[in-house]
Amino acid sequence: MEGLALKRIDPYRLEISRKPPMRTWGIIYANTAIERMLGNDEAIKQLANVACLPGIVGPCLAMPDIHWGYGFPIGGVAAFSKSDGIVSPGGVGYDINCGIRCLRTSLEQHDVTPKLKILLASLFSNIPAGVGAINKNLKINRKELQRVLRTGSNWSVQRGFASSDEMEAHEELGCIESADPGYVSEKAIERGLPQLGTLGSGNHFLELDVVDLIGDESLAKCFGLYKDQVLILIHSGSRGLGHQVCDDYVHTMMSAAQRFGIELPDRQLACAPITSKEAQAYLGAMSAAANFAFVNRDLITYYTRASFEAIFRKSWESLGLSLLYDCCHNIAKFEHIIWQDKRIEVCLHRKGATRALAPGDPRLPWRYKDTGQPVIVPGDMARSSYILAGAEGAHETFFSACHGAGRLLSRQQAKKIARKKNPLEELKRRHIQVIAASRTTLAEEIPEAYKDVSEVVNTICDAGIAKIVARLRPIGMIKG
DNA sequence: ATGTGC
Numbered sequence: 001m002e003g004l005a006l007k008r009i010d011p012y013r014l015e016i017s018r019k020p021p022m023r024t025w026g027i028i029y030a031n032t033a034i035e036r037m038l039g040n041d042e043a044i045k046q047l048a049n050v051a052c053l054p055g056i057v058g059p060c061l062a063m064p065d066i067h068w069g070y071g072f073p074i075g076g077v078a079a080f081s082k083s084d085g086i087v088s089p090g091g092v093g094y095d096i097n098c099g100i101r102c103l104r105t106s107l108e109q110h111d112v113t114p115k116l117k118i119l120l121a122s123l124f125s126n127i128p129a130g131v132g133a134i135n136k137n138l139k140i141n142r143k144e145l146q147r148v149l150r151t152g153s154n155w156s157v158q159r160g161f162a163s164s165d166e167m168e169a170h171e172e173l174g175c176i177e178s179a180d181p182g183y184v185s186e187k188a189i190e191r192g193l194p195q196l197g198t199l200g201s202g203n204h205f206l207e208l209d210v211v212d213l214i215g216d217e218s219l220a221k222c223f224g225l226y227k228d229q230v231l232i233l234i235h236s237g238s239r240g241l242g243h244q245v246c247d248d249y250v251h252t253m254m255s256a257a258q259r260f261g262i263e264l265p266d267r268q269l270a271c272a273p274i275t276s277k278e279a280q281a282y283l284g285a286m287s288a289a290a291n292f293a294f295v296n297r298d299l300i301t302y303y304t305r306a307s308f309e310a311i312f313r314k315s316w317e318s319l320g321l322s323l324l325y326d327c328c329h330n331i332a333k334f335e336h337i338i339w340q341d342k343r344i345e346v347c348l349h350r351k352g353a354t355r356a357l358a359p360g361d362p363r364l365p366w367r368y369k370d371t372g373q374p375v376i377v378p379g380d381m382a383r384s385s386y387i388l389a390g391a392e393g394a395h396e397t398f399f400s401a402c403h404g405a406g407r408l409l410s411r412q413q414a415k416k417i418a419r420k421k422n423p424l425e426e427l428k429r430r431h432i433q434v435i436a437a438s439r440t441t442l443a444e445e446i447p448e449a450y451k452d453v454s455e456v457v458n459t460i461c462d463a464g465i466a467k468i469v470a471r472l473r474p475i476g477m478i479k480g
Numbered sequence: 481a482t483g484t485g486c
Contacts, residue, residue: 070481095481132483191483202481243482330481411484 004048006035012463016044021265022051028062029397029463033455037408041066043073049265050078054273055085057346058339061397063353064459065406065451069093071268074352074407077400079337080274082345086262087279088271089253089286091349092332094246096286097293098204098237099171099328100376100403102387103301105308106320107230109210109475115311116208116476120435122307123206127300129480130437131201132240134194138299145193149181152291156298166323168365171355174294174326176333180284184241185248188285192241192292197299199236201441201480203404206304207233207378208476209385215468219389222371223324225470232321233378233385233472234300237330242289249282274347283332290331297326324387325374327354329403337398348398356390356401356466375466379405379453381445381479382430385472386457393464401466405453411444418443433476441480 006014006028014035016026026047030038038044043066050060050072057079066075071090080086112119128135140148148155153174156162167173199206211229214220225231238245256272256279257264264270272278301323305316312319332349339346357364357373364373372390379385388401409417423442427434436442460466 093481098481200481201484204481237481240482247482 004044006044012459016048018051021263022048024051024056025059026051026062027059028066029064029459031455031459031462034064034451034459037451041068043068046071046073047076049269050076052265053080053086053088053269053271054262055081057081057085061400063400063402064456065352065402065404067407069351071266072349072351075402076349076351077353077398078349079346079398082274082334082347085274085347086271087274087282087332087347088269088349089246089249089282090268090270091351092246092286093330093351094243095237095330096242096245097290097328098330099293099297099326100233100235100378101297101301101326102324102374102376103232103304103321104224104324105230105232108228109230112208112230112475116433119307119311120433120476120478122311123304124435124478126303126307127199127206127478129199129478131480133198133200133480135197138197140193140196142189145189146181148196148295149184149288149291150179151175152179152294153298156295161302162298169323170294170326171328176287176290178283179287179291181288183281183285184245184288188241188244188248191244192239195239195241196292196296197303198239198296199300199478199480200239201438203445204236204480206300206478207474209233209472209474211470212473213471215470219371219467219469222367223374223387223469225387231472232304233376234297234304235378236296236300238289238293239296241292245285245289249285252278252282286332290328294326325376327376329354338395350400352403353400354403355399356394356397357399358390358392358394375401377402377404377453377457380447380450381434381474381477382427382432382447384453385474386453386468387470387472388457388461388466389469391464391467394466397465402456402460405450405456407449408451409449414446414449415440415443417448418446421446432474434479436479438480445479
């Protein structure tokens with residue numbers, strides 16, 4: 001596949017034209033600022049590789065936060081036919097159902113600032129963070145973990161960790177129905193048992209933000225957002241359990257791809273026909289890991305509410321700590337898309353991309369029926385984050401939008417730059433309080449390691465995929 | 481992302 005030329009179609013879209021063995025073309029959402037950040041990115045080649053996979057429907061897509069990943073690029077979206085398409089663990093990634101949620105508060109910055117330090121200290125002590133972190137306050141046996149894996153957030157409600165009326169603010173109501181814990185290995189179960197309700201490491205975080213700009217008054221009102229309001233963002237995934245599921249099935253799919261004679265441009269794209277036993281097993285295990293991640297975020301929310309109650313001496317309900325939405329970032333599932341004017345069901349892979357339902361979509365809860373789905377886009381540690389709403393144009397991305405800023409530098413490169421700096425001090429100077437479990441992780445996560453999220457969001461919104469509802473500014477966070 | 485590197 002020589003000479004992968006990017007052709008600009010309009011101010012917000014680049015095209016990779018189809019060249020054998022590609023089965024389709026690629027679209028990268030990028031304005032000129034994003035295009036400059038792409039360079040000769042390996043991720044573009046990875047997107048072209050995805051276009052070679054059997055049964056792909058429509059173009060393969062990349063959001064503006066595209067960067068290099070395992071097999072598929074992060075920021076990639078690809079649809080596969082239910083009858084002759086494939087499913088690939090590389091199309092989901094190692095952190096199955098890594099995702100983000102936003103909690104509203106009825107507090108403003110001046111209510112929180114005087115208590116910010118003790119609030120963060122309380123959150124850091126209530127929520128285990130860092131590589132290998134375990135939750136000593138929650139003892140669950142294998143039988144109960146099976147229920148978590150099968151029923152997702154329904155388990156959280158039954159155990160009193162979440163309320164039933166916030167389930168509709170979870171993507172898929174917090175439960176992927178195709179989950180089958182029987183396909184999750186003993187090793188994965190073992191890793192997952194002590195990790196429910198832990199933050200993890202890497203780019204995972206819990207953050208307090210202030211709404212500093214309203215993009216659309218009417219949408220913001222429907223979302224319950226207003227200027228100077230404090231919001232909470234929680235970003236985490238399926239921890240060691242999901243990682244192990246991916247690892248297990250990458251190996252399964254290597255031999256499956258060979259058995260089915262699927263030609264792979266890259267071994268990391270190992271996959272199997274959706275109709276195969278291997279695919280059924282992966283989908284069952286991956287969905288179970290996705291349910292683990294929903295519950296993980298439910299529990300972190302429960303501990304967050306407990307910290308707010310302890311510091312502000314009021315119930316979390318009276319502090320207004322309600323769920324705006326919980327979005328999945330890394331997942332493959334059967335979804336309806338519109339392709340060539342027909343509504344069809346496909347196996348949709350989103351890897352570092354957020355679902356973004358358009359206004360009127362029957363999958364939206366009543367509250368968001370006319371607004372479109374809340375899309376939460378975290379930036380780097382120092383710059384903005386955004387709350388968007390899925391817009392009418394979202395059908396062209398199979399109802400998907402960007403999921404973050406996207407890495408600009410590798411972790412190694414970031415660490416090298418951070419050696420000459422004091423990341424904690426720099427954040428403090430920018431009036432952002434941080435408690436981090438690891439200095440190394442903080443170095444990997446320095447703001448300079450990320451693209452400017454505003455350019456990512458502008459690209460997606462100018463292309464008509466989503467609308468800006470609010471821009472947020474971070475004031476404090478805990479990091480793994 | 482990850483009991484961080486086969």
